[in-house]
Amino acid sequence: MTRITLTVNGEKIERDVTPRTNLADFLREDLALTGTHVGCEHGICGACTVVIDGQIARSCITYAVTCDGAGVRTIEDFDDDPLMEKLRHAFSAEHALQCGYCTPGMLVAARDLIRRGSAGDEDAIRTGMSGNLCRCTGYVGIVKAIATVAGDHDVSREEISQADVLGPAPGPAAHDSLQNIQRDAVPPAAEKRRKERVAAPTLASPSDANVQTGEITQDGSFTKLTQTITVNHPRNAVWDLMADIEKVATCMPGVSLDGPVESNHVDGRMLVKLGPINADLKGEADIIRDPENWRGVIDGKGRDARSASLARGRVEYELAETDEGNGTLIAVSIAYSLAGPLAQFSRGAIVRDLVTRLASAFAQNLEARLEGREPDQDAQALDAGSLVFSVLWDRIRSYFARLLGRKPG
Amino acid sequence: MKPVAFDYARPRTIADALELLDARPGAKILAGGQTLGPMLNLRLVQPELLIDITRITDLITVTETDDGVAIGACVTHASIEDGAIGGIASGHLDQVAAGIAYRAVRTRGTIGGSLTHADPAADWFAALLAFGAELEIAGTTGTRRIALDDFVKGAMETDLGPDELVTAVHIRKCGREARHGYHKICRKTGEFAEAIGAVTVEEKTGRFRLVAAGGSHAPVVFTDPSSLFRTADPLDVRSFDVDMTAAALRDAGMNADDYDLRLRAVAMQRAVKEAAQR
Missing domain, CATH: 3.30.390.50 (CO dehydrogenase flavoprotein, C-terminal domain)
Incomplete structure (x- = not known):
């Protein structure tokens, strides 16, 4: 618990909060100021909009602890505000609300828009209010109400600007109750989990001339992509390596196995890093091999316990001889689907590129294995995330180099 | 939709922030939290410690330099929208700032936070790549300056080390005819x-x-x-x-x-x- 001191609606408040408590919950649960509504809880809908040191902000993604020393105003504090009074009447007259859930946020944001002189015409109002969602009215009444009030409000200069504030409120000058690091009560299980760290995966030196990625398609919840990998080793050697799942697993960045393969079944995990997101997918895979046709199928699924996200994947490969039997063409098709928060947050193409990149890294590592090298022999130790675009980036750089008539640096 | 339990620190100097970052590998920097907040609430990010850098005076500055302007990492989009960086590029960047998300996000979201997160869809990223902006980075072993082109390694991937912090963005003043x-x-x-x-x-x-x-x-x-x-x-x-x-x-x-x-x-x-x- 952390002691914070702040002013809420003109009243000085001193309370203990956990660092993870957001301002909206603090206002509603601790101070019983339930006029602030919580809608999406991730900064999209605007229902929780409040005023912090004169500037509107989303109270669901602002943590109460960061408001130590700040002055917060919620909808309850605007009863006697002349501009808000006009807005209230206009909202009633224009039917700018139905269920009322979005209304506190709408009013706080609308008042700010008018004060800043940014409600000049319908276009400006619609743009300025686009951060507040309403699911009842279709916005026509809201826009009309704001336009009516904006029409007879004289904007005064001192109301408008944040140019002299520079940083997020309350800033360095504010009162600070905090002395040391403030600890949340951490459940023992979480503490234990934190101690388990997964070794960063590794990658062979990036050169992917032998990997071709085909078109990416969508089939229901599954994203599919194909790759062809050419290696300078006979088909027999490749086939034998593919039988050794433990070795194959070391070729996949971020993958580790929990035990030996038993009756074509194996348990393991895959660590994926994407920006600030770390997904640790724990799961299992089934392996089917069809020697007559030089084909194999690996079916896997995993769950990230932290985010409760699920991933499913199916890798099919087929080996064909090339270069008069000296080389092998590996045709790989990958299908995967994600469900849960990870899927919700990650925009499709980021994951698509990650999978493509992982597949390319896998191919390079496989070739290293075939040459009898450890996959990480020439590798920089990288987390899976930083693999994502490095090859693409290299290609981009060499493209510019071509444009500029220089050799890639 | 509640974040996991985490510790919270509010250093007053860059050096203190770096020390914490170095000592606690599970720490995340909070520079405004308009992207991190949602990710915390969705539990996509589960840090051990949040290091709130928004009260470090040195990060909340706009300084004229010999060839342009240095914007502190914790300067908000809203203050740039309102003219905090003056006449650089005839107000072009003010307009870019005004187009970021929504006002209630711009008042807390910061230029350094946005660039560090390196979302390829983020406005500062694209706008400042066109300017050839440079970043100032502080680490436990010293400071360095890097072109934004070299800083970005890909979508949400940057050159920033685990014990480093973006402290400022340098934008060169363009000629009048630019x-x-x-x-x-x-x-x-x-x-x-x-x-x-x-x-x-x-x-x-x-x-x-x-x-x-x-x-x-x-x-x-x-x-x-x-x-x-x-x-x-x-x-x-x-x-x-x-x-x-x-x-x-x-x-x-x-x-x-x-x-x-x-x-x-x-x-x-x-x-x-x-x-x-x-």
Whole structure:
């Protein structure tokens, strides 16, 4: 618990909060100021909009602890505000609300828009209010109400600007109750989990001339992509390596196995890093091999316990001889689907590129294995995330180099 | 939709922040939290410690330098929108700032936080790549300066080390005759853009930077984009070749479908048009 001191609606408040408590919950649960509504809880809908040191902000993604020393105003504090009074009447007259859930946020944001002189015409109002969602009215009444009030409000200069504030409120000058690091009560299980760290995966030196990625398609919840990998080793050697799942697993960045393969079944995990997101997918895979046709199928699924996200994947490969039997063409098709928060947050193409990149890294590592090298022999130790675009980036750089008539640096 | 339990620290100096970052590998920097907040609430990010850097005075500054301006990492989009960086680029960057998300987000979101997160759809990323901006980075072993082009390694991937912190953004003052264009395509105002085109042209110095960004693909910077025009005039919009540009983006390694590539090429075309009209 952390002691914070702040002013809420003109009243000085001193309370203990956990660092993870957001301002909206603090206002509603601790101070019983339930006029602030919580809608999406991730900064999209605007229902929780409040005023912090004169500037509107989303109270669901602002943590109460960061408001130590700040002055917060919620909808309850605007009863006697002349501009808000006009807005209230206009909202009633224009039917700018139905269920009322979005209304506190709408009013706080609308008042700010008018004060800043940014409600000049319908276009400006619609743009300025686009951060507040309403699911009842279709916005026509809201826009009309704001336009009516904006029409007879004289904007005064001192109301408008944040140019002299520079940083997020309350800033360095504010009162600070905090002395040391403030600890949340951490459940023992979480503490234990934190101690388990997964070794960063590794990658062979990036050169992917032998990997071709085909078109990416969508089939229901599954994203599919194909790759062809050419290696300078006979088909027999490749086939034998593919039988050794433990070795194959070391070729996949971020993958580790929990035990030996038993009756074509194996348990393991895959660590994926994407920006600030770390997904640790724990799961299992089934392996089917069809020697007559030089084909194999690996079916896997995993769950990230932290985010409760699920991933499913199916890798099919087929080996064909090339270069008069000296080389092998590996045709790989990958299908995967994600469900849960990870899927919700990650925009499709980021994951698509990650999978493509992982597949390319896998191919390079496989070739290293075939040459009898450890996959990480020439590798920089990288987390899976930083693999994502490095090859693409290299290609981009060499493209510019071509444009500029220089050799890639 | 509640974050996991985490510790919270509020250092007052860059040195203290770095010390914490170094001592606690599970720490995350909080520079405004307008992207991190949602990710925390969704439990996609589960830090041990949040280091709130918004009360470090040295990060909340706008300083004129010999060749431009240095913007502290914790300067908000809203203050730039309201004119905090003065007349750099004739208010072009003020307009870019005004187009970021929504006012209630801009009041807390910071330029350093946005660049560090390196979302390819983020506005600062594309706009400042076109400016050839540089970042100042502080680490436990010292400070360094790096071009934004080199800082970005891809979508949400940067050159920033685990014990480093972006402290400032340096923007070079362009000549009076410099022209800038910025265009983003998104379905809803304030959303992360599906495609962004950004351009800076300085005829006097011959500097010409054209950026394709947005969506989820690593941005592409053309530092000599003349081959994308059918005539030699870089501001002759009619000669900007959308098909050729889409193909060039594909050649550059952008693994996107035809629609996405074309969308970016069109955003670039509109940015060039905007620059030409200034």
